[in-house]
Structures are given as structure tokens and as C-alpha cells.
Amino acid sequence: MEGGHQYCTFYLDKTFFGIQVDRVQEIIRFQEMAIVPMSPDIVKGLINLRGQIITGIDLRKCLDFNTEYANKKPMNVIVKSGAEAFSLLVDRIGDVLDLSEDLRENKPDTLSGKVRDLISDVYKLENKLLLVLDIDKIIDL
């Protein structure tokens, strides 16, 4: 269980999220995005990553966050799902955390809505909680 407990973390507003680090390809600064008309809500646009065209996913839309307070220049967390790469748009990037198993809890049963499916685990940190996201489910939304 070595690499499985390392998480790449980021924020949406003040909520702290994490993704398994081995799913993350790279993190890049804000990129101009090409808008795709008629696209699903959660698709924010397309970015040009060194000649590769990557779909940018609006994580706020996915997780029912208010899109009005979004960072105007979101960071891109490039993740791999299947053979394709996606960019998750987040407000701020945190550290890569190495977390031990005893900090892990199952998600609360009272968690409801579509968000319930997207969060896989919860970690108890000193002064906050880290919500671990299931990337594949987000992309399949």
C-alpha cells in the first residue's frame, strides 16, 4: 500500500480535496480555454497541453459548488482516466500528503446527493478533513 496513500491536494473555496497522486499527470497554471458550445455542463472548455487537446472539467459544477465564487484563473490538475487525460479545474493547489491508514474513515452515511458517489474516503487531518475524490466517477458524470 505504498503509493496508494499519497494524495495530491487542492481547494475549492475552503474545502480540502485529494486525489491519489499516481493518477495525476501534472499540474499547470491557468490556461486560456476554448469554449465548446453545446457541451455538457461539467465541461468548461478545452486546453492546449503541448499540442494535446484536453477537456477541462469544471469541478465546482460536479460537486455542486457555487460557480459564482470560482477563481477566475483556476489551476489545472491534469489527471488520467482510461487512455485519456482530463484537466480538473480547482481554486488552489495544496501539498502532496503522505497519509497513514489510521487517519482514514469511510464517508458518512448521511452524505447525500450526487456528491456521495464522487467521494471515496475521508481523512481526519489535524484541523480539517480531506475528501478523497473518485476521478473516474467524476468524469463519467
Place this chain on the structure above:
Amino acid sequence: MAADEMLNEFLIECNESLNQLDNDLVIFEEDPSSQEILASIFRTFHTIKGSSGFLALNKLETISHKGENLLSLIRENKIAVDRDIINVLFLLVDAIREIILNLSNKGTEGENNYEVLLQKLEQLQASEKDVPAKIMAPKNDEGAILEKVDALKENVENLSGITDTKIRVDVSTLDSLMNLVGELVLARNRIMQFKVSEDTAYLSSTHKLNLVTSELQTVIMKTRLQEINNIWSKFHRMVRDLAVAKKKSVNLVLEGKETELDRTIIEAINDPLVHLVRNSIDHGIETPAQRRKNGKPPMGTLRLSAFHEGGQVNIEIFDDGAGIDPEKIKEKAISKGIISIEKAAQLSPQESINLIFKSGFSTAKTVTNISGRGVGMDIVKTNIEKIGGSIEIHSKPGENSFVRIKIPLTLAIVPALIVSSGIQKYAIPQLNLLELVRLELDDNKTQIEMVHNAPVFRLRGKLLQIIYLDRIFREGSGKNGTHQLNGNKKTLNIVVLKSGNHEFGLVVDEVHNTQDIVVKSLGKKLKNINYFSGATILGDGAIALILDILGIGHNNNIISDVLHKDDSGAKTKSNIQKLNVEKQTLLLISDLMDNQMAIPLNTVARLEEFLCSKIEISGNKAFIQYRNKILPLIVLSNVFIEDELKKEPPEKFLENKETLKVVVVKLKSGKSFGIIVDKIIDILETEIIDKGPAPRKGVLYTFVMKKHITEMIDFDNIVNKVESQLIAIGTN
């Protein structure tokens, strides 16, 4: 892991060997005496046996071992080669192929034990003794051994030759290489923009960078090209099997095997080609008996040729079989309800042949497993058009049929027009582009008109349906702010597009340039939007979506016959009407007597306005010196008045005028003359359906255009008249 890799290598190699075996066997069947081919077949079996033994693939080893034994008996002339043996060898290849397929799909050799096949092999080998020793002079052992050593040597040499010049590269590696080169091109473009330094060293190094990048791009492109032979080589076996099954005799000729195509295109045309080849053998080429009766050589010829022409690849499929009988096609189309009897009667032979591209058409009288499933040529056509190609069929009934496919060299790079709507840029493939129309909105010229709520535009007299790109995108996506309608635009850009048989106009905000774009596919979240066929990266690094014209047409109900097959009958009807009545482009004029007349535009050389003072009158006829020649000017209403005295003198037309409008007509014979007209009304493309009788000589027929009776001018008649009158004057 290493074992897996070895197995993979082996599978790839085997696949190639099997194709080679197929081809070799076909040649061997024709010429069983060829020791060279036999040696090659033997070697291939031997290699497969060796590798499969090494990888512990028992079934494969047994089968290839038995095959090798049989072959060595043939080599030693201990058994004679006959149809049976060839067939068993083909079956062996099929068995090996099946095992290979199982291995690559399931990782096992499969359940089949191939007992029947092995028994058959045993039997054949046992028949060894039956061969009379007299006929097959046994070779001495020494010779056989020497030959084996030679074969081995050759094998080794071949191997080293291959490793020296070729390596296997994964396609994905090539693709990413291509991406990187694309990125390099962009970086180069940016560097070239910095004209910061006049330093010659700097300039020469950027120049060098420029050159190297371009060259690199070309070379990378080239690595993606494959010879068409990659798919053609499989046809030998297919044609042979089909010919045997249909008891026909076919000679397959391949021309231009080395013609190169992008691998994506090669994959896309494989199925259509297979279908066409099957058609040729199944429906085209007759049985030897039939051919003899028709005075043809008993062996039919099927010729595939490929060549480059004008940036495209042409593939031609020719067979000297029975050809396509337009009458039969018509009957079939009528019985299938594709067209009505009346319409069918009006079709030309070529138009009738084209009916086989209609959906629901299959010419096979009975459905066979070789070709003909009711889906047929329409699928072939759709598949070829999907990759931007076109297909045409010609046939001389009883003699031959001929199919020509034209396809682009590559799908990866297409020429496109860049337009913008809102802040976003879009690419429109040139393939769909007909013309660009720019409308000035502030004057009184033709505008966009409304048919209830559907905007249309009169383009040369025809109504063109209009789609506003910004509107469909604004309504369709909740993403505000990007596609604001600009209320007071001074101009309107209409891109006239064509998809299949349909035309429509797409209104965009701005039209930029045309450029070659590298097509990239969209991710899975965006695959389902049928407004876009992909995306591309422009020179400045921005992303432009590639518009899917067919999709946009569908979504706006313009192109509906593909989706709704039910009303295909009605659609076909109107299409055929179009086929039947040829479109003409006409110049509409009004003559000095205020009659509306039409002149076919293809006879009109120029429209001129001459000063009356330049017109010279000689013997009651008007002339002008025009481009160093004497151009007779005629008044239409005068030409057909027989009596010279009743004609209006030309001076009369010059009264009170400063200039004369003249249509300069140039006929096929090369003769020119000018027609004096009062007004030039319009140029329009039209189909004349209702023709009225001609009221006077010099008029072919009349028709109604723009609410007026219009006379179609009969030029042959006029030329005769004018010339005879001129000559008459001359002799007088």
C-alpha cells in the same frame, strides 16, 4: 513480462508470415513446379514451428510440424501436388491463423483440436507410396541436404538484412512524435515573430531552425504513410477463395502497390474495397463457360490500380465481366420502390447505374454469403464519403465495369477555412465549402428574408436556407457571454456549405484565412456533440473546433434523408427530377422592344457598354471595332424580319442615347457578335420545367421567369441568319 513480450513479438511476426503464406500458396497453386516458392513456404512453416516449440504452444507446434513434413515430402518429390494438397495447405494456414487469433484475444490456443485436419494430413503423407517412382525422379540425399543448407543461409541473410534497415515502432509513439513536432512548429512560429535582432548569426540560426522543423514535419508525416499493398496483399487469397467457391477463373492484377496512404485511411478503405472486389467476382466476372460463349478469354481479369493525382489518391477497380445492365438496375429500383416507373424511363444509362448507391439496393438476385446483404453500395459510398472521398461507377454492359474511388492522402491534415463566431474560432473543412457571400446590410440589395420563422437568402435566384452559427450555439448551450448577437452589424458573412446533396448558408461573424489544420479528436465527454468532428490547434496556440457540417445540417433539419429513411422515396424523387432536368445558368436581358429574353451564360463572353459615337454603320448594319476585330452588332427583333426594307435602320436605336449595352456572344465555332440590349436584368441558375411554344423564329421556347414570359434565344438559327445576311450584303 518478458515472456509476454516475446509472445507478442511472435504473434505480430506470425500475422505477417500468414499473409506471406497466403500469397505464396496462391502462386504455388498456379506454378507447383516453382522450387523457390516452395522453399519460401517451407521456411515460413519451419519458423512458425520453431518459435511455437520455444514458446510451448503445443497445438501450433503439432500443426506446423505436420505441415512442414508434408512440405518436405513435396520438396523431395515424394508426393505430387494436386488441388487436395493445396486446399489442405490453405486449411493449415487458416488453422494457424485461428490459433494466433485465440492467442492474441484470449491468451490460449483455443479448444479446437484440429483432428480432422491432422488426419487429412496423415492420409496425404501416407499416399506417398502411391506416387510412381518413375514420374518423380527422387533426388539424391546430398542435393537435398545442400539445398537445406542454402535455405538456412538465405534465412540468416534475410534476417540480418531486416534488422539492419527496419524496426517496429508502436503507432502511439508515432502519434506522440507527431504531436511534439506540431508543438515544435508552434514554438518555431513564435520565435520567428521576434525580430529583435538584426544579428546575422541570429537570423541564420532561426532560418535554419525553420528549415529543420519543416523538414522534420514532413518526415514524421511520412512515417505514418503505408503502402496500399498492406491491404491488397490479402486480396490474393480472398480472390482465390472466392473464385474457387464461385467456380470462376480470375486473374488478379495489382498496379501501383507502392502507392502510399495514411494508415487511418488505409484502415477506412479496407472494407469498401473488399466489398467491391467481392462484387466484381460475384456479380461481375462470368463463369468460364459463359465467357467463352461471349467470346471472351475464359479467365476473367480483375485489376486494382492505385495512383496519386492532384493531391489525392485514386483507386480503380476494373473487371472485364458482365458489367452492369442499366435496365436491370432500373427494374430492380422500381421493384424496390426506390423510383417510379415514369422517372425511371427518363434516366440516362449512367444515372440508372448510379441508382445502386441508393439505400436498400442490392443487385444480387439471390442473397449469397459472398456479397449482397441488402446493404451494399450505399454503405460503401457512405464510408468513402466519410473520409472525404468520392466514388463513381462506369460500365459497358457485357464488357466491363469500372469503379473509381478518390480519397485524400491523409485525414490527419486537411485544408480548412477559419471563421469566428463570438470570441471563438472554428474550422470548416474545404471539402464542404462552396462559396463565401458577403452582404452589405445598409443598402437596398437582397437581404435575408423570412419564410415564417426560417431565414432564407436568395442566392442567384435560388432560396438558400440560412443557419446562424451564433444563434444555434447560444440557444444550445447555457454558456452565456461568449456568443452575443451583434445587433447592428454592417455586413453579414454567409459561408455556403454543401453536404451530400444539400446546400445551406452558415452565417458567421468573421471569415479569416484558409490553412492546413492538423485534426485532433475530441475527448469522450465531447464525442457525442455532433456539431464538431474534432479540434485543431491554430498557429497562435489557440484551439479551434472543427465544424461537422453534416451534423449541423442534421440538427437543423436541413439534411434529413440519411436519418429518416422512411421518406427516402420522396427525396429520391426530387433528386431524380434534378438529375433529369439539367440546371442552366442564364443571362436574363430585355431587348430594345422590351421583351424579356434569356441567353445561356456559357455563350456569353463579355458584357460591354459602347459609346454610340464609336458605332459605325455600313449598309444598314451596325459594327464596332472591338479588340482589333470587327464585331457585328445585331438587334434581335431585326434578325428575323426577312424583308430588308421592313427592318428598323440601326440609326434609330442610336437616337437619344449616349451608350449602348451590348452582350458579346462567342459561339463554339469561335464566331463572335454583339447583341444590343436595353437592360441586363439578372444572372440566375435555374431549371426550366415548363416550356412553352416559340412565338417566332430565332426562339427555341418560352418559359416564365420572374413573372414574365421569357424567350430562350436560339443561337444556331441566329448565326445562320446573320451570316447569310452579311454574305448577302457582301455579294450585293
